[in-house]
Amino acid sequence: MPYVVLENCIKCKFTDCVEVCPVDCFYEGETMLVIHPDECIDCGVCEPECPADAIRPDSEPGIESWVKLNAEMAKIWPNITQKKEQSEESDSFNGLPRKFERYFTRNPGKGDL
Ligand code: SF4
Ligand code: SF4
DSSP, X not given: OOEXXXXXXXXXXXXXXXXHOTTOOEEEBSSOEEEOXXXXXOOOOSGGGOTTOOXXXXXXXXXXXXXXXXXXXXXXXXXXXXXXXXXXXXXXXXXXXXXXXXXXXXXXXXXXX
16 A cells, blocks of 8 residues: 655645655655655655645545556656755745646656755
């Protein structure tokens, strides 16, 4: 039962989650992070750390498209293990509707570089 990053991470990307993950299984896209399902050990430590409430176990009903997206993007985006400075706009995007259609991109983030 790996954990998954959901829509509200988009454009918030607070990155508090990466600091607590014991197996460094977060990957960074331009506008959100994802969790690699084969690397996540299901410890659940990251879920309460996310200020955007955007992390859930993959068993939660209704999040199938996010389970698929995490698995797909984790294969091509770079690994991120260190918290980054939060963008000034992060808070203003927290909770906005339709973030996926408005702001999601498949472009990679910079990872730990
Ligand atoms: S803490 Fe939450 S909003 Fe921030 S990067 Fe992690 S999943 Fe996304
Ligand atoms: S559940 Fe544990 S292993 Fe999985 S992403 Fe969160 S902190 Fe990492």
